[in-house]
């Protein structure tokens with residue numbers, strides 16, 4: 001069918017006529033009564049451009065917004081959708097002019113090119129039909145070919161595909177997420193990756209396979225070359241990232257899929273592009289930031305591979321004459337950021353990318369202001385437009401007015417002075433004005449995070465997310481592999497304690513090689529300790545590896561998502577058994593084993609009296625706790641920010657947890673996002689917390705805040721406001737900070 005499609009593409013007639021023939025061919029080839037192509041127009045409108053099977057007069061009339069209806073859903077999430085009974089789907093939007101009510105099943109895939117959505121390709125059948133996975137694959141491959149026609153600029157002007165709705169020349173303010181503080185100003189450079197696919201269907205599959213193999217070797221070699229440039233003793237974020245990269249470049253699954261796509265008749269570059277599209281589609285469905293990161297790395301590598309295949313360079317290599325710039329990207333891998341000249345780079349804005357994304361981590365290491373999470377960013381900005389990136393406020397201003405520009409320059413100077421001050425506090429203790437010492441620790445996942453321990457003067461690792469080791473491996477890491485990773489972690493931490501949290505996988509933290517479950521509410525589903533207790537072998541292997549890696553030193557183990565004491569008892573029994581077995585085997589036992597729990601599920605609070613005598617420490621996982629406390633999905637766009645962590649209800653809860661732990665003499669702390677926010681951390685200290693674990697980049701600010709705080713006044717003040725009916729105490733606490741000179 002690919003060959004027929006290619007002939008139709010190259011055939012006679014206008015682009016519209018060719019598209020009309022193409023939908024007929026696809027309908028026939030896929031044995032479907034309907035095949036339709038929707039093309040994305042500016043303003044995120046999907047317009048029906050061609051159809052076989054729906055009413056012809058609906059063409060160019062039927063329009064849906066991105067996100068509206070099933071077609072809009074496919075475009076919004078850039079993922080395929082296969083439905084045996086489409087009309088019962090809650091997203092179904094009925095369009096009477098199409099006459100589609102008689103078609104029951106639907107299979108749709110996004111039409112993507114270079115990571116950008118160009119439209120949606122849909123087939124429909126009258127009967128209730130379950131589309132096989134291979135059919136989705138086939139339609140995705142076909143969509144690659146259709147993308148060529150859509151991007152050709154004949155159906156719709158090329159500039160219309162990316163045009164902005166706002167008249168150019170007017171200032172525009174876009175709010176996003178703060179990924180790194182600081183303010184930067186410069187002309188926009190739109191991040192462009194080289195490697196445009198000019199031919200999709202191959203003439204000679206064998207030759208294409210050879211080209212793919214060669215490009216893969218060339219890319220691996222160039223990564224080796226990058227690594228060779230470093231001293232083997234050297235450590236650091238860039239190096240760790242490159243090593244991870246190199247490892248992913250060996251991923252046989254990824255490469256295998258590209259080979260398969262070549263086998264199905266695509267050229268080498270189209271095959272890589274297809275795998276890239278699949279990765280992107282997977283990325284849209286994964287909430288877990290770490291997995292998204294792995295996928296992002298693959299995305300990055302895929303584009304490198306495309307560059308090797310096409311010999312075409314990206315935007316990083318065309319900036320010799322530019323003095324300074326702000327980089328604008330949909331998404332970006334860390335190595336790509338390193339391709340740009342740091343001395344000229346004033347700021348970074350990404351459509352995607354979370355706080356823990358690799359690109360954000362590297363940008364922080366390079367001290368570049370970053371704002372993320374701005375949807376449809378690229379359609380709102382043109383190359384060369386002046387842009388302000390305000391990483392402190394999480395705001396981007398395009399084409400700012402003159403008065404704004406002078407304010408920005410002031411702000412840049414203030415920020416530089418503030419950074420200097422923060423750096424100067426690195427070796428000072430985090431002690432309040434009235435002498436209360438606060439232990440500041442970091443949350444870590446990768447070995448590279450450990451550089452921050454020293455750099456930020458942190459007291460240890462208050463949360464080690466061990467599931468990362470699992471996520472980095474192509475299959476379940478065995479005991480020896482885990483032991484090796486943990487031993488390196490112990491070595492990197494030196495004398496500082498590391499609180500190892502046993503794996504928190506499942507839910508949306510899916511592993512490529514382990515299908516946890518298909519719960520409707522994954523955060524409340526089969527995850528973390530629930531999996532561990534149902535599959536004790538997995539947990540035992542991890543505990544054994546930890547015991548052995550401790551090498552006779554102290555070991556801290558922390559169980560996540562404990563919902564009742566009985567679960568803790570069960571997990572603790574497994575740990576005791578592993579210790580006993582280790583003793584029998586003659587393994588050097590840890591000098592002390594500290595066993596703790598994460599308080600993330602409110603039910604456990606009502607058993608604290610029974611729990612506290614059993615444990616050595618407790619750590620509040622406020623991210624999960626908050627979502628269960630308020631029954632509010634932490635990732636939801638609509639309600640994610642609805643309830644505030646500084647609500648009287650949550651603060652009262654936490655104050656009571658602190659009091660109970662203190663009375664029982666059990667060390668306790670908090671390791672969620674709250675710990676890294678100055679006002680929230682101030683409140684936590686005010687209600688009794690003395691150990692806070694946070695992202696490393698927050699340590700300096702929290703230390704500065706702690707050193708400026710007078711606790712006696714604060715605790716008394718909180719007692720007067722905590723029983724009120726407010727939605728949040730944030731403003732009151734911010735006023736307190738201002739009035740009392742607390743550096744928030």
Ligand code: PEP
Pocket residue numbers: 463465504600620621622623624625671672673
């Ligand atoms: C938490 O839930 O607060 C926590 C620290 O764990 P995670 O964010 O890894 O779920």
Ligand code: MG
Pocket residue numbers: 560600621623624
């Ligand atoms: Mg959690």
